[in-house]
Amino acid sequence: MASTIQPRLFKGCRDALPEDMIPRREMLEVMTRIFETFGFAPVETPAIEFLDILLGKYGEEGDKLIYPLAYKGGRTLALRYDLTVPLSRLVAMHPELPRPFKRYQIQPVWRADRPQPAQGRYREFYQCDVDTVGSPSLMADAENVAVCYRVYEALGLLDDEAGLVMRVNNRKLLRVLVTAAGLDADQDKTVCTALDKIDKIGREKVAAELDEKGISADATHRLFQLIAVSEENGGRPTATLEALRATLEGVPGAGEALDEMAALFDGLAALDVPDERLRFDLVLTRGLDYYTGPIYEFQLTGLASFGSLGGGGRYDDLLSIYGVGDIPATGVSIGLSRVQSALVKLGRLESRKSPTRALVLHLEDVPQTTSLRLATRLRGEGIPTEVWFEPSRFKKQIQHAVKLGIPFVLIQGPDELERGVVQVKDVRQGRQVEVMESDLADHLRSAD
RNA sequence: GAGGAUGUAGCUCAGUUGGUUAGAGCGCCAGGUUGUGGCCCUGGAGGUCGUGGGUUCGAUUCCCAUCAUCCUCCCCA
Numbered sequence: 038m039a040s041t042i043q044p045r046l047f048k049g050c051r052d053a054l055p056e057d058m059i060p061r062r063e064m065l066e067v068m069t070r071i072f073e074t075f076g077f078a079p080v081e082t083p084a085i086e087f088l089d090i091l092l093g094k095y096g097e098e099g100d101k102l103i104y105p106l107a108y109k110g111g112r113t114l115a116l117r118y119d120l121t122v123p124l125s126r127l128v129a130m131h132p133e134l135p136r137p138f139k140r141y142q143i144q145p146v147w148r149a150d151r152p153q154p155a156q157g158r159y160r161e162f163y164q165c166d167v168d169t170v171g172s173p174s175l176m177a178d179a180e181n182v183a184v185c186y187r188v189y190e191a192l193g194l195l196d197d198e199a200g201l202v203m204r205v206n207n208r209k210l211l212r213v214l215v216t217a218a219g220l221d222a223d224q225d226k227t228v229c230t231a232l233d234k235i236d237k238i239g240r241e242k243v244a245a246e247l248d249e250k251g252i253s254a255d256a257t258h259r260l261f262q263l264i265a266v267s268e269e270n271g272g273r274p275t276a277t278l279e280a281l282r283a284t285l286e287g288v289p290g291a292g293e294a295l296d297e298m299a300a301l302f303d304g305l306a307a308l309d310v311p312d313e314r315l316r317f318d319l320v321l322t323r324g325l326d327y328y329t330g331p332i333y334e335f336q337l338t339g340l341a342s343f344g345s346l347g348g349g350g351r352y353d354d355l356l357s358i359y360g361v362g363d364i365p366a367t368g369v370s371i372g373l374s375r376v377q378s379a380l381v382k383l384g385r386l387e388s389r390k391s392p393t394r395a396l397v398l399h400l401e402d403v404p405q406t407t408s409l410r411l412a413t414r415l416r417g418e419g420i421p422t423e424v425w426f427e428p429s430r431f432k433k434q435i436q437h438a439v440k441l442g443i444p445f446v447l448i449q450g451p452d453e454l455e456r457g458v459v460q461v462k463d464v465r466q467g468r469q470v471e472v473m474e475s476d477l478a479d480h481l482r483s484a485d
Numbered sequence: 486g487a488g489g490a491u492g493u494a495g496c497u498c499a500g501u502u503g504g505u506u507a508g509a510g511c512g513c514c515a516g517g518u519u520g521u522g523g524c525c526c527u528g529g530a531g532g533u534c535g536u537g538g539g540u541u542c543g544a545u546u547c548c549c550a551u552c553a554u555c556c557u558c559c560c561c562a
Contacts, residue, residue, distance in 0.1 A: 098560060102560080102561090150560075153555090155556070157562075158562080159562090234558095234559080234560095238558080238559090334561090345562065348561080372561090376562085400520070428519085430521095431520065432519095432521075432522055433522090435523090438522085439522060448520070448521075460520090460521090
């Protein structure tokens with residue numbers, strides 16, 4: 038006897054059961070509809086990319102999280118880490134694509150993280166990306182945020198219990214702040230990764246980390262003062278913007294960065310994204326290296342420890358790596374898997390185990406082909422129908438419907454057949470009515 | 486990558502201060518009731534006590550290692 042194989046999954050990967058897939062499909066319908074409303078066109082890329090296509094784009098930390106694949110003795114391949122870099126590669130390979138190229142893409146990505154289900158963190162998860170390649174306009178960035186806003190709105194995440202917040206900032210502005218604090222502009226990455234943690238670990242620990250990295254206490258102090266501006270103004274776009282204009286007057290580059298933010302907020306207003314939803318947050322930095330301009334990240338205040346539900350930004354320099362010259366681009370990603378986990382955690386997801394609306398019960402005296410004919414008629418009317426195949430007791434058949442959440446069971450024995458009727462039992466309420474065969478489809482459609 | 490906790494039935498967990506055949510609830514299967522589920526009753530299946538080693542007359546229990554899972558941090562979706 039051959040030894041058995043233990044069925045198991047790689048850490049951080051999950052199966053999606055019907056009760057997961059049914060709501061997911063509904064979410065996908067909502068998303069694709071909204072994406073297409075904005076004029077984004079669908080695209081897919083392979084799960085596997087050459088390793089050098091991916092390396093060096095995400096930063097030191099990001100590179101470590103790329104899954105390399107062993108192939109023919111080498112490690113030249115990898116699973117994609119996000120959808121932005123594969124998109125850049127795709128655009129570089131297709132110079133004929135009319136620009137601006139607006140595309141959306143919904144596919145899984147893989148990260149060699151430590152999984153933490155409670156925070157919605159997995160190694161394999163779905164991203165839904167929307168990008169505009171070939172336009173430097175801040176209006177494209179505004180659309181990124183707006184399209185996400187519409188999705189979260191449609192999924193019901195705007196109420197106080199969920200508390201969606203859309204944080205926005207700008208890499209250029211961060212560089213300005215770094216210089217304004219008396220530091221070298223290229224120290225911005227070091228500073229940013231430290232600053233990013235300020236909400237979680239507090240000022241003192243961030244100061245300690247900066248000290249370790251060789252940043253003077255004086256510069257750190259000035260940085261903290263500058264960054265406090267957004268918090269002091271509650272992150273309100275206009276107030277924060279005005280305060281920064283005053284604070285950063287005369288600082289080189291400050292005008293351009295703040296003009297960008299002003300344009301972004303104007304665009305968002307025109308796209309009907311309410312101001313109250315936005316937080317101009319100078320602490321937001323984002324870890325990926327490729328961002329160059331506006332950046333954004335979306336979270337739920339109702340699930341504070343939960344990871345972000347989406348984020349993105351402008352990456353004007355990424356395409357040039359593939360030797361196609363300077364092509365500006367900006368994009369955003371919604372974490373489908375994480376959004377779904379969040380909805381589950383909030384108890385918002387009604388999950389069915391089957392799409393079936395009616396189950397035709399098996400009766401001893403009725404040939405199976407008769408049941409199949411009934412099912413075929415209903416299916417032709419668009420009613421999801423299944424047939425019980427075994428000669429089981431009614432108890433078992435009805436229980437099956439209950440377990441799967443099938444609302445109706447249909448009983449048609451010799452007597453009903455002769456009279457051209459069907460017994461329709463609503464297993465949720467236990468009510469049973471006799472319905473003419475000709476009215477059956479309408480009855481099943483409307484009854485609820 | 487850093488730190489912490491936990492592994493006993495499909496699930497949630499008892500338990501053995503080291504002692505024969507390891508328990509409960511829920512779930513599952515069958516029957517009571519083969520044209521009507523949910524309640525009730527009866528019976529049944531299901532466990533290498535995570536794995537390997539050590540101590541011991543004897544280990545699920547004590548010790549060591551290992552693996553797995555979960556949590557916190559980091560980072561993000």
